[in-house]
Amino acid sequence: xxxxxxxxxxxxxxxxxxxxxxxxxxxxxxxxxxxxxxxxxxxxxxxxxxxxxxxxxxxxxxxxxxx
Amino acid sequence: xxxxxxxxxxxxxxxxxxxxxxxxxxxxxxxxxxxxxxxxxxxxxxxxxxxxxxxxxxxxxxxxxxxxxxxxxxxxxxxxxxxxxxxxxxxxxxxxxxxxxxxxxxxxxxxxxxxxxxxxxxxxxxxxxxxxxxxxxxxxxxxxxxxxxxxxxxxxxxxxxxxxxxxxxxxxxxxxxxxxxxxxxxxxxxxxxxxxxxxxxxxxxxxxxxxxxxxxxxxxxxxxxxxxxxxxxxxxxxxxxxxxxxxxxxxxxxxxxxxxxxxxxxxxxxxxxxxxxxxxxxxxxxxxxxxxxxxxxxxxxxxxxxxxxxxxxxxxxxxxxxxxxxxxxxxxxxxxxxxxxxxxxxxxxxxxxxxxxxxxxxxxxxxxxxxxxxxxxxxxxxxxxxxxxxxxxxxxxxxxxxxxxxxxxxxxxxxxxxxxxxxxxxxxxxxxxxxxxxxxxxxxxxxxxxxxxxxx
Numbered sequence: 001x002x003x004x005x006x007x008x009x010x011x012x013x014x015x016x017x018x019x020x021x022x023x024x025x026x027x028x029x030x031x032x033x034x035x036x037x038x039x040x041x042x043x044x045x046x047x048x049x050x051x052x053x054x055x056x057x058x059x060x061x062x063x064x065x066x067x
Numbered sequence: 068x069x070x071x072x073x074x075x076x077x078x079x080x081x082x083x084x085x086x087x088x089x090x091x092x093x094x095x096x097x098x099x100x101x102x103x104x105x106x107x108x109x110x111x112x113x114x115x116x117x118x119x120x121x122x123x124x125x126x127x128x129x130x131x132x133x134x135x136x137x138x139x140x141x142x143x144x145x146x147x148x149x150x151x152x153x154x155x156x157x158x159x160x161x162x163x164x165x166x167x168x169x170x171x172x173x174x175x176x177x178x179x180x181x182x183x184x185x186x187x188x189x190x191x192x193x194x195x196x197x198x199x200x201x202x203x204x205x206x207x208x209x210x211x212x213x214x215x216x217x218x219x220x221x222x223x224x225x226x227x228x229x230x231x232x233x234x235x236x237x238x239x240x241x242x243x244x245x246x247x248x249x250x251x252x253x254x255x256x257x258x259x260x261x262x263x264x265x266x267x268x269x270x271x272x273x274x275x276x277x278x279x280x281x282x283x284x285x286x287x288x289x290x291x292x293x294x295x296x297x298x299x300x301x302x303x304x305x306x307x308x309x310x311x312x313x314x315x316x317x318x319x320x321x322x323x324x325x326x327x328x329x330x331x332x333x334x335x336x337x338x339x340x341x342x343x344x345x346x347x348x349x350x351x352x353x354x355x356x357x358x359x360x361x362x363x364x365x366x367x368x369x370x371x372x373x374x375x376x377x378x379x380x381x382x383x384x385x386x387x388x389x390x391x392x393x394x395x396x397x398x399x400x401x402x403x404x405x406x407x408x409x410x411x412x413x414x415x416x417x418x419x420x421x422x423x424x425x426x427x428x429x430x431x432x433x434x435x436x437x438x439x440x441x442x443x444x445x446x447x448x449x450x451x452x453x454x455x456x457x458x459x460x461x462x463x464x465x466x467x468x469x470x471x472x473x474x475x476x477x478x479x480x481x482x483x484x485x486x487x488x489x490x491x492x493x494x495x496x497x498x499x500x501x502x503x504x505x506x507x508x509x510x511x512x513x514x515x516x517x518x519x520x521x522x523x
Contacts, residue, residue, distance in 0.1 A: 026384035033385055052402050054405060058408070060254040061254050062462075
């Protein structure tokens, strides 16, 4: 099954599952956000990070301790 | 010339030398805010009695008597932050934030609170519960966000220094749009106590916005709680990447930044090296996902059902959309963070600083924040996050420095360095100022060239 970028599939279902209501303007905003973010999110989910070992207890003030 | 037109360090030195009376300087700053602020809405609140009390009790520190502005993201003992919004999603209240204590202990006088983009959620500064701040270079243009007020206040010379916060470029964007120098410190190095996301956010830092690097060094030292010593950026190895962050930019920005990089190389006797740093756009998206999911801590369906109607429709809609972001993407974003941190270790073995334009185009109109790039028309947010996210994602420091003007609006170059090399970025920025004869750090917007009325 192919992923969908269509906000009118995803957003009403997602909101309904959480019991969140939204007015027409909010839905339009969410649609715009979705069209902006979702393609990138799908790319991110497909990005292969299998070879990237986790960085336990990362200290962002320092370079990573493991490579 | 008013003492307010001196640099931050110039004001501090003139007070120490007895040439400027700090009480008079405070009054002048309040008068100038009253005179110039209506055009730019940079300062959303002043509290003259609190400011005078702060001055009376101020220690003779490095910023003694110098008026500064602080972003509406930091609580003060007499005022809760509003985060530019009618409603915040985290508990808030008056208190001694880290930046407040840092300023107080350095002897500075907080003269006002700087406007900011609603909920810190944009690079433009064109929406706020207080109304948008405007760019002093052209009041119809965006000042940059989310530290819009601090940027506009310094550019209009209401004050010589302001404290912002940078979660995804929020110090560097207003610095770039307003022609200032803005430092995003290494994560965890600058004061963060009292921020409503302290201990939750892995991207936000406090930092200075000033006219030039030496002033950022002075104000930054207060925020770091340690002196940011000046050095010489000799033999600087400057890394450049061939990627959208450096290529998909407006021609004037491309040319000014290329010229600045070459000037910096020549001034430092260094070299320019092309480096490989893949997936910068993916890193930007990862930053957005991490920052937005960390911000979910205060949200629930019940809370979202009772949002303040005074929140903008964009803020309301986006708050609800954030609840739908897939957890798998956030986990993946953390792994991208690890990957990019390791890639930067490799990169910084070959270069001392990585350079690309802070933003790909000059400040867009307030009422239509779109930018024209070689790839087409993008929203300013979409375009700006590309080059800013990496530093927040990985924790490295970054600085935005002015390097030109196009259509009467500033152009800026961003330099990024390895963890803890904040001082090197300041050294490099000063070298660049020398290289161009301080032409761009001393350029003033029309509003800051106004003559004071008698008595100011």
